Amino acid sequence: MTSKPLNAGNAGNAGNAGNAGNVGRPVGGDSERVRNQLLDAARQHFLDRDFKAVSLRQIADTAGVNPAMVKYYFGGKRGLYLAMVDSMLRQLEERLSALPRGAEISVSEFIHGYTALLAANPWWPNFIVREVLFGDGELREEVIGKFMQHIGPRLIGRVEEEITLGNYRDNLDPSLAVISLLGVTLFPFIAAPIIGRIFKRELGPDDVNELAQHNTALFLQGVLAGPSPGATS
Amino acid sequence: MTSKPLNAGNAGNAGNAGNAGNVGRPVGGDSERVRNQLLDAARQHFLDRDFKAVSLRQIADTAGVNPAMVKYYFGGKRGLYLAMVDSMLRQLEERLSALPRGAEISVSEFIHGYTALLAANPWWPNFIVREVLFGDGELREEVIGKFMQHIGPRLIGRVEEEITLGNYRDNLDPSLAVISLLGVTLFPFIAAPIIGRIFKRELGPDDVNELAQHNTALFLQGVLAGPSPGATS
DNA sequence: TAATTAATTAAACATATAATTAATTAAAAG
DNA sequence: CTTTTAATTAATTATATGTTTAATTAATTA
Secondary structure, three states: OOOOOOOOOOOOOOOOOOOOOOOOOOOOOOHHHHHHHHHHHHHHHHOOOOOOOOOHHHHHHHHOOOOHHHHHHHOOHHHHHHHHHHHHHHHHHHHHHHOOOOOOOOHHHHHHHHHHHHHHOOHHHHHHHHHHHHOOOHHHHHHHHHHHHHHHHHHHHHHHHHHHOOOEOOOOOHHHHHHHHHHHHHHHHHOHHHHHHHHOOOOOOOHHHHHHHHHHHHHHHOOEOOOOOOOOO | OOOOOOOOOOOOOOOOOOOOOOOOOOOOOOHHHHHHHHHHHHHHHHOOOOOOOOOHHHHHHHHOOOOHHHHHHHOOHHHHHHHHHHHHHHHHHHHHHHOOOOOOOOHHHHHHHHHHHHHHOOHHHHHHHHHHHHOOOHHHHHHHHHHHHHHHHHHHHHHHHHHHOOOEOOOOOHHHHHHHHHHHHHHHHHOHHHHHHHHOOOOOOOHHHHHHHHHHHHHHHOOEOOOOOOOOO
C-alpha cells in the first residue's frame, strides 16, 4: 500500500443526482424505496443497453441516489444486475404460469398466449437474445436454465403428442417444429426495431392478434393455396 | 494547455504484441498486410463481443501490432469498426448476389440457399441482431439500409407474385409471411448457442439440409396431417 | 439521554481505456 | 547523397469507470 495519489483534484460534479447535498441518513427514511428505485433504474438501462455500456453513475442518476448506494444495497454493479435479472425472471415466470396450458389447449391458444405475453413484455426477447448470445457465460447458463428447461421440453412433448394423435404429419421432426414455432413467435419481436422500417408495418399492440392468427395459420396450414383443411376465413 | 501530468510513471507492459522493440519503419514494409491483420483481428473480436467490450489493446495484440496503428490506419477504434463492418457487408453482398434468384426459383431453393449461406457465415445473424437491436443508432441505420432495403422488399414482392399466380393462399399477408419466412430461417442460427442445450440437437453443418427441408415444408404445408398436396416424403 | 447502528453523500482511489505524441527507422524522392 | 515521407513502437495524456472510504445525520437501542 504505497498509496500514491494519481488523479487527485478532480471530483466535483460526477452525476449530481436527486438530493445532492443532503448528506447523512434522511429523515423519512424508506430504504425499501431506494432499493426499488435502483432496481427500476437498472431495468430501464440494462434492458436496452449492454451491461458494460451502462454505468453505475447513469443508473444512480436515474434513480436519484448516490452511486455508493449500489454498493450499499447490492454489493456492486454486478449484484444490482443480478438482482434485476432475478426480479425480471420471477415476474416473467408469474406471467408464464398464468398462461393457459395443459393437454387440451390448442396451438392457436398457445401462439396467441405467447404472442400476447411478448407484446406485453417486449423487453423479454431483447433481453434473452442479448443474454444468451452475448452474455459472459455465467448469466447465460442461469437464464438458459431458468427459462428453457421448462418451456422447450414441454413444447416438444406437446408436438410429439399431436403427432401420435395423428393431428400433425408423422414426418415432422418435433424439435425442428418447436424451433420453427419459437422462430415465428419470437422473431417478430426480436426484429421489431427494423420491421417498421422495412415492411411498412408497425406491429403495434393492435396488430398482435393479427400476427398470432397469421402465425397459427402458417404453422398449421403453411402458405399453399388449394384444398387445405380447416381454412380460417 | 496546462498539461499537468496525472498518471506519469506507469507504462511498462501494456500488451506487448508481435514485434515489440522493433521501433521505426520495418524493413520489408508491407503496410497492406498490417491493415488486413487489423481488420481480421477486429472481425474476430467484434463478431462475438460488444463494441465496448473489445479493447484496442486486444485487437492490436491479436493482430500483432501496436495499438497506435489503429489510429494510423483507421483513425481510431470507431474507424476500425466501421471498416470491419463495411468489409463484412461487402463480403455478404457478394454471397447474396451469388444466390439463385429471379422469378423462376422456388421457395425451396430460396430457403436452401439462405440456410446454407447462414450456415457458412454463422456470424451474420449474430452480428445483425446485435447491431440492430443494441447498436448506437448510427451503425444501425447503415446496416438496416444496406441490408434490408434490398432483401425485404424483394422477398415481399416475391410472395405477392406467388399470391397473384394463385400459388399461395390469397388471405395471406405478404409482409407477415416474409417476417415468418425470415423467422424460421434466421431463428435457428440466432438461437444456435442454446439449441443444442435445450433440444438435444446440434444443427451442425450436416443438419443444414434437413433444416432447410423442414422449413420449406413447414412454410409451404404447415404441420397438419391429412390430404396436404405435394408431400415431400 | 447516551451509545450504537443505519442510511446517505462527497470525495478519493485504482484501474482500464482510447487517443495522442515523440522518437525512431526504413523507404522514396529530389 | 540529402531530404522528405511512411510506418512503427514506446510513452504520455485525458478521461471514464467501479469501488472504497470518511464524514455526516437520523433512527434505534441501552
